[in-house]
Amino acid sequence: MRAARLVVVDDDIPLAQELAQLLAEVGYEVAGIAGEAQAAIELVGKAKPDLVVMDVRMPGMSGTQAAAVLSAEHPELPVVLWSAYDDDSIVKAARQAAVAAYVVKGCGADELLSAVGTLVGRPGEDGAGP
């Protein structure tokens, strides 16, 4: 059974690369990294990932807006917002954008990995991936 394909979106490229390496080491297949929302939308159209991990505050289109666009274009595609903000207003906007999960950037990626595992399954487990 193949590992779930993920796309990482963050304007902080070093952070995105580090997250991609972590996800890969965990066992996921990272289909690509995007530094902004518009590039992410294009990348999702090409790579057909199983899940998108996306930052919220980015130049141009925000992660929340991009999530809404992706939800409209790919209703089955879960989007996990991963942000340094934990304001209620931002979380509320994310829920309205129909994102699958909202995870606050903390020390480490346990919560993120847990959310991703819940959504697409953990690597090596049955039923993981579509």
Place this chain on the structure above:
Amino acid sequence: MGAAGLLVQVAVRASGLAPKPLYEVATVAALAAAGALPARRYVAHAAASVAFVLGPALTVAGLVALAEGRLHWPLAPPGPWWPTPSSAARTTVAMATTVVLICLPGTALLALPPTTTTAGRARWGVALGTGAAVCCWFFALPLLLLAGGLSSAGAQQGGPGAALATSLARLLAPAAGPQAALIGRLVLVAAGLAGALGALSSAATLLEAAWHPAGPVSRGPGPYAQRRLLGHGRGGRPGRRAHVAPAAAASALGGAAVATAGSAPWALATLGAAGASALALTALAPPVMGRHNPLSRVGRAAVAVTWVVAVIVALSAAGVPAVATTGGGALLGLAVAYRRTARSPAARHRGPFAHPPGHLATLAVLGAGATTVVALLPPGPRDGTAVVWRSLVVAAMGVAIVVLGVVPATLRLWWDRLARVASALSEHVLPALLASLEAISQGRALPVPPLELAPLQAAVRALERAGPPPWPLRPVVDALGEPARQALALAGAVGSAAGAQGHQVEQLVQARTSAIAKANRSIIGASWRQRQLLERTVRVAESERAFLAANLHDGPIQRLATLGLVLDRCRLRLERGDPEAALELVNRARSDLGQEIGQLRRMMSELRPPVLDQGGLQAALADQLATWAQATGVSTFFEPVPCGTLSRDTETVAYRIVQEALANVAKHAKAGLVSVSLRPDGRGALLVVRDDGKGFRPVPQAELLREGHFGLAVMRERAELAGGHFEVKSAPLAGTEVRVWLPLAGNRAGHAPVAALAGGLGR
């Protein structure tokens, strides 16, 4: 005056009682006395006085002559009811009649207030009528009897009419023939008509004076306005109805008296005459000659003529008892009229009944004396002695009239004028002047109202028009007239002063209003500037905080999150049993952490550069430039020139502006060299940041803000909030120069809350 004099002379000549020269002298004396008075109304007064004294006196003289048999009584009716009075009784009746006839009209005329022009005109009419009355009273009775006599003379030759004509012809021209008798008749007819008019005029004047004592047609708001308010307007319906009825009744009674005089008992005629007299006087009692009589002129004339005819016929029919009853009826009518007048709102009177009793008595005594003298003159053919005596009597009467009638009336006119001046002065002008002066002393402008000045102006004008006053009054006129003129001049001056003061006050008010408006504008402007300052302060502070938050998000938080991910990977490797790979990640994390600490330290320094506190602005700028050059690779040149001491806050502002300018250069300019200079400039320091980059086309700040370029706007706001000026010079391909002037410490133009802006980050 001429007409009156002519009539007097005609009458005197026609009477044949005295040689022409003496009567002319008497007439001229009287008229000269009257003519010496300055105004026509005095002439009217004099003529009226003469007429009302002389005329009745001559009338009574004629009656006495008739009674004594020196004249024929042409229509003396035969019969037992015609009394044959004694000479003494006839004289007594004649004297009583004279007193009544003289006193009432004479008093009425002299009581007329000579204050208005219209009243003067009315008196002119009275004078003309009464001038005619000088002769008419003597001839009226024979004339009207003659009318009856002539009518009957046509039917009965040799009747009473022929006898009267013969008597008159003998009286007028004793030596003349039938032509003279005819002329005498014609003269009598004319004089009789004039006498009738005069009698009517006299009665009308009398009654008007009783009804409307302020004068036939006085002006002013007093009595007229009161009458209007009370519904007694001119020609108002109630008044017209009230007076038409007695007039009609008087005419009817008079007609009845005339119709029954010849055949009915004498008592009927007498009663008819008396009743007609009473009713006629009642009807005529409203201002007969003025505009306010509800009867028309024709109506009044009809009433009067009817009355006169009734009286005359009654007299001819009933003799002496008719005289008494007619007089009584007239007095009754007068009393009724007076009662009505007294009830009117205008009854604050100077009517005949308010006339000084002394004057009344004087006139009565004069008339009685003249009648007595004439009556005592020896009868018989007119010899030289009798003519002289009669002439002397008439002349003395003229002098007495002038002295006792004209002079008091003249003096009274002047007293009236002076009283008007004094009244206007004390009741109108002086109080108004006082009020104006008080207002001026209180700083208000209050000229004397023209309405208050008008009475005095009119009174002074009347005084001036009257000409020189009689000598006894001259000092009084001078003593009152001059102050009145001075009061008017003073009122004019006060009006000018009030106007000038009003102008000054107006100017002062305008100046103060302008100053207040200016102060208000200044306050509003200051308030607006403060509000703007606060808004700008808040805006700048908020933008600084937003920038700081963004930096925290993009910087430390991201770095630390990355470190967290690195540590997660490290843990995974340890869990997989690969400590070497884990050690690699630990070393990397340690290095990243060190870098992040350095980043945070730099951020701290940017928030408040320590060098700014320790080395001052020059050192801070040099340090900033060196750091920036190292980071961007752009060459920098800094020339520190000692300048005055800037305040700590202003130094921070200068540092931030340079920081912002350098950020802009790094972002947009593509410059190879940046030079910064700080040098003294007046009472401040001039900071210039110049680069050799690509420059830009200067655009308005609003456009920059719309396009999201806040750097220049923030720099300008920082400079201006610090009390300085900001300027940018640039052109495409010509580099950019930012010039900032900042005040030295203690020379802050405003009270800018620079401290609030000192914090924050450059960009």
